[in-house]
Amino acid sequence: MRASTSAVRSYRSPDVKAYPNPYPYPDQKPLPTNFHTLHISRSLLMSDLTTDISTDVSTAATVETVRTWLTERVAYFLDVTPQDIAHDGLLVEIGLDSVYALTLCGDVEDEYGILVEATLAWDHPTIDALTAHIHSELGAR
Amino acid sequence: MNTTADTSCTTADLEQVLGDAHDRDNPLGFRAVLEADERGEILPEGEKALGSFGFNAEFVPRRLGGRLVDIERLMLMMRTLSRRDPTLALGYGFTSYISGSAMWTSGNENQQRRMADILLGGGKTAAGYNELAHGNDFTRTDLAATTHGDRILINGRKQIVNNFGRADAVVLLARTGEGPGNRSHSHLFVDLVDGPADRVDRDVRYPTVGLRGCLIGGAEFTDYPVPADAPIGPVGGAMETVLRAFQTTRAVLPGMMVGTSDTLLRTVTRFALDRKLYGRRVAALPHARATLVGAFLDLLAGDCLSTVACRALHVLPGQTSVLTAANKYLVPKVLHRSSHALGTVLGANSYLRDGTYGIFQKFARDLPAITFAHANASVCQATMLPQLPRLAATSWLRAPRPPKDLFELDAPLGDIDYGALELTSRGADHLTAMLSHPGTRAQLPDAAARLVELLLTDLADLRERCLALPPSEHSVVAGRAGFALADRYAQLAMAASCLGIWQHNQHSDDAFLREADWLTGALHRIAARLGHDLGALPDSTEQRLFDELIFREKNHEGFDLGRPQLSLA
Numbered sequence: 111m112r113a114s115t116s117a118v119r120s121y122r123s124p125d126v127k128a129y130p131n132p133y134p135y136p137d138q139k140p141l142p143t144n145f146h147t148l149h150i151s152r153s154l155l156m157s158d159l160t161t162d163i164s165t166d167v168s169t170a171a172t173v174e175t176v177r178t179w180l181t182e183r184v185a186y187f188l189d190v191t192p193q194d195i196a197h198d199g200l201l202v203e204i205g206l207d208s209v210y211a212l213t214l215c216g217d218v219e220d221e222y223g224i225l226v227e228a229t230l231a232w233d234h235p236t237i238d239a240l241t242a243h244i245h246s247e248l249g250a251r
Numbered sequence: 252m253n254t255t256a257d258t259s260c261t262t263a264d265l266e267q268v269l270g271d272a273h274d275r276d277n278p279l280g281f282r283a284v285l286e287a288d289e290r291g292e293i294l295p296e297g298e299k300a301l302g303s304f305g306f307n308a309e310f311v312p313r314r315l316g317g318r319l320v321d322i323e324r325l326m327l328m329m330r331t332l333s334r335r336d337p338t339l340a341l342g343y344g345f346t347s348y349i350s351g352s353a354m355w356t357s358g359n360e361n362q363q364r365r366m367a368d369i370l371l372g373g374g375k376t377a378a379g380y381n382e383l384a385h386g387n388d389f390t391r392t393d394l395a396a397t398t399h400g401d402r403i404l405i406n407g408r409k410q411i412v413n414n415f416g417r418a419d420a421v422v423l424l425a426r427t428g429e430g431p432g433n434r435s436h437s438h439l440f441v442d443l444v445d446g447p448a449d450r451v452d453r454d455v456r457y458p459t460v461g462l463r464g465c466l467i468g469g470a471e472f473t474d475y476p477v478p479a480d481a482p483i484g485p486v487g488g489a490m491e492t493v494l495r496a497f498q499t500t501r502a503v504l505p506g507m508m509v510g511t512s513d514t515l516l517r518t519v520t521r522f523a524l525d526r527k528l529y530g531r532r533v534a535a536l537p538h539a540r541a542t543l544v545g546a547f548l549d550l551l552a553g554d555c556l557s558t559v560a561c562r563a564l565h566v567l568p569g570q571t572s573v574l575t576a577a578n579k580y581l582v583p584k585v586l587h588r589s590s591h592a593l594g595t596v597l598g599a600n601s602y603l604r605d606g607t608y609g610i611f612q613k614f615a616r617d618l619p620a621i622t623f624a625h626a627n628a629s630v631c632q633a634t635m636l637p638q639l640p641r642l643a644a645t646s647w648l649r650a651p652r653p654p655k656d657l658f659e660l661d662a663p664l665g666d667i668d669y670g671a672l673e674l675t676s677r678g679a680d681h682l683t684a685m686l687s688h689p690g691t692r693a694q695l696p697d698a699a700a701r702l703v704e705l706l707l708t709d710l711a712d713l714r715e716r717c718l719a720l721p722p723s724e725h726s727v728v729a730g731r732a733g734f735a736l737a738d739r740y741a742q743l744a745m746a747a748s749c750l751g752i753w754q755h756n757q758h759s760d761d762a763f764l765r766e767a768d769w770l771t772g773a774l775h776r777i778a779a780r781l782g783h784d785l786g787a788l789p790d791s792t793e794q795r796l797f798d799e800l801i802f803r804e805k806n807h808e809g810f811d812l813g814r815p816q817l818s819l820a
């Protein structure tokens with residue numbers, strides 16, 4: 111649906127347009143120009159709320175499945191294959207920076223449904239150490 | 252120790268102390284401020300006056316005898332100062348609070364009392380983080396602290412550190428372990444008065460473009476001994492402390508700079524009223540008017556986001572890791588842009604170093620320092636970015652609305668609890684629910700409601716894009732697309748803040764705040780920055796905003812949300 115924008119334009123104030131979107135999406139879609147008549151349907155609000163939360167796999171988690179999942183996660187982040195990740199290597203040395211180390215806790219929480227410290231990967235700095243910690247947390251529930 | 256500190260000192264009292272800015276005989280007025288800047292000095296009378304005011308108490312929690320209660324109060328105090336002179340605000344200085352924030356977050360009782368005593372006694376503490384070789388990359392910090400028997404020896408350098416040369420103590424970020432990891436650094440509390448002066452060289456001063464009076468220095472330590480109890484918090488815990496403490500400084504600095512923008516806007520407004528061209532006042536020229544109104548709206552929107560960021564530290568302390576980064580990213584950027592636009596109206600006068608409008612060029616030089624000092628814009632974007640996918644999945648379009656205390660300007664906040672601040676938001680983001688909640692939109696006048704609907708489609712779009720973001724795009728090496736998402740998120744957080752402030756202050760006795768013109772205008776500008784082609788503001792809205800601007804200038808009121816009364820001789 112495309113409506114004319116003439117109703118809302120007067121161009122009397124070039125200032126408003128003086129600084130166009132500083133960081134346009136590289137693939138920016140045309141945005142709705144009919145904002146005066148646009149209505150948000152409830153379906154937009156409520157549909158498509160897919161979540162990334164997996165079904166609860168924690169009961170089945172063994173040291174091996176935790177290790178495999180973690181290795182895949184880290185490999186995915188670093189854009190390498192899981193075989194490239196040494197389980198006893200320091201994550202910061204293989205390129206996992208401090209910010210991602212913080213978000214890894216979110217991945218763990220979503221995957222296993224447990225709450226972990228944000229600093230998880232700082233205190234357990236290898237795949238093996240993380241695996242042991244997560245596995246024991248799962249057992250402690 | 253006095254535990255019932257007097258927090259009755261208000262921003263109005265401080266404004267009173269500063270006196271009439273435009274009075275040429277006021278030793279704390281703009282004329283004196285400009286002269287001090289020309290000399291490369293912090294206004295000496297200003298430092299004296301703040302000393303008598305006991306301004307340092309604003310940096311010290313009440314529990315320790317100071318006047319620091321909530322972070323919004325600290326921000327408004329700093330704003331009052333930076334409306335008069337940003338150099339004084341930083342130079343007197345705010346870095347005492349930056350170092351204090353690490354101490355109040357992680358120091359033990361004994362250390363906290365020592366630092367409080369220094370500050371309440373009128374001393375200064377420096378925040379020793381930056382090393383020229385590493386900049387924002389804290390985890391590569393080199394200055395080393397090594398244990399030798401019952402002492403710790405410090406070796407290495409810190410550079411571009413405010414007040415280092417005259418500080419009584421410094422909070423140092425030091426390496427206490429090997430490697431670039433996050434457990435290799437600690438904060439040390441270092442006494443510079445009683446320690447051996449021959450083991451530290453702090454004679455250097457770095458001249459700067461703006462904030463020229465500030466004593467930006469550095470230090471080189473050689474086997475400088477400190478006692479074994481110098482580390483603040485657990486050894487190796489510095490990064491955690493930083494991630495908590497700096498949420499408060501990232502909340503305050505942008506809100507403080509709103510005061511600087513107030514003076515820039517006021518200067519150009521006065522110019523536009525005074526100067527006549529083509530037989531009319533500059534203020535009557537459409538472009539000039541639109542620019543002034545735009546700057547007024549940016550200032551109000553910047554105040555909304557920075558006020559909400561400060562209040563969130565109390566009301567939603569689990570969610571501020573992202574919000575304070577958004578604040579530190581976007582508000583300085585918006586204010587900086589508007590200072591450029593204002594400069595075009597002032598024309599040649601924006602370039603003159605003295606005279607009636609000379610203060611403009613000084614403030615315009617001072618302002619950008621806040622964009623890159625203490626976590627620059629890209630660092631703040633990189634802080635938001637990795638958390639956005641989880642916010643998208645967990646909160647956007649579905650989270651509950653935040654409590655009204657987040658926005659109600661007269662709702663008390665209580666004392667800041669540094670321990671309640673979280674390193675990540677765990678996906679929680681209630682602020683943006685202001686955009687998606689139908690109840691909020693139902694109360695809006697048509698023009699604003701349409702803009703909110705537009706912004707809501709942006710949030711939905713952003714949500715999809717963030718959910719689809721590969722993890723390799725979450726980190727500092729993210730491409731432009733990733734950084735664009737962080738920018739758009741910050742714009743939407745600003746819009747949500749404006750909406751919340753408007754909705755939850757309908758009980759205010761300020762009719763302007765209750766009316767929706769400023770809200771419509773502020774949202775309009777945000778939508779324009781998001782790439783929507785909306786053209787100009789409706790005439791009636793622009794007129795109302797322009798009238799308000801002129802009214803406030805004539806009546807000596809601040810342009811921010813609280814419209815404080817400014818001193819008059």
Ligand SMILES: Cc1cc2nc3c(=O)[nH]c(=O)nc-3n(C[C@H](O)[C@H](O)[C@H](O)COP(=O)(O)OP(=O)(O)OC[C@H]3O[C@@H](n4cnc5c(N)ncnc54)[C@H](O)[C@@H]3O)c2cc1C
Nearest residue numbers: 346378379380381386387411412413624625629630633727
């Ligand atoms: C007036 C003033 C006062 C100051 N006072 C103090 C003080 O009291 N104490 C103190 O310790 N320091 C102080 N500083 C130093 C200040 O903190 C540093 O400027 C700051 O750490 C940024 O470092 P940098 O500018 O060297 O940028 P760099 O870290 O060298 O960054 C350069 C560029 O790299 C990019 N970049 C860097 N990191 C990231 C990231 N994580 N993600 C994406 N891009 C990134 C950005 O584009 C950035 O602009 C002060 C600075 C000024 C100007």
